[in-house]
Amino acid sequence: MTRSSRLLCALYLATSTGLAWTAVLELRYGPLWAAAAFAGAGTVPVIAVVRELDLAEQRRAAVRPPHAPVATGAADALVRAELDAACCERWWTSLGADHDAGCARRVPRSSAA
Template sequence: MTRSSRLLCALYLATSTGLAWTAVLEFRYGPLWAAAAFAGASMVPVVAVVRETESAEPDRPPRAAPRTGPRGSAAADALVRAELAAACCERWWTSLGTDHDARCARRLPRSSAA
């Protein structure tokens, strides 16, 4: 947490304390609706402190994918080649198997019905 974010959190907490004290005074001497409004408003800076502390945490780098040897990459290449060979036309590939090009030999849409 940086020095500026700590200062900002201190200001948020001071604002929250002031609003809570105003809510107590309104509860004692003022209308009840104003006390409820100030009590609700005193929670907003608390939420800001929580968000500030969460954003101050350093981001973890994404986990690297496990490295596969030449055998694993050859298997992945073979799988990709098989999937590309099964695609009958460009529109079928981009529409997830629902549409076909006008020149496609397999223009009948595939159905998932049994």
């Protein structure tokens, strides 16, 4: 996690704490709807912290050291399954829109609208 991400997380948690405290004060001295509104708003910075942590994990996974082994087993199996599921070359190159004339999965187009 970068320094700016840590700073953002600290700000998010401080904001969430302030909103939670405001929700408690509104619950004690103010209207109930205001307490509920501040409690709901206090969860938004917590969601932002979770998102920052997830982004940091994705960044860490994307930047792999050069000496780290490449996990090819699962990726190769996924690519092999996708290639086996392709029925013809035209289907593959047209992103599933068209089929070759001799393709078994080809649905004939009718002229009826």
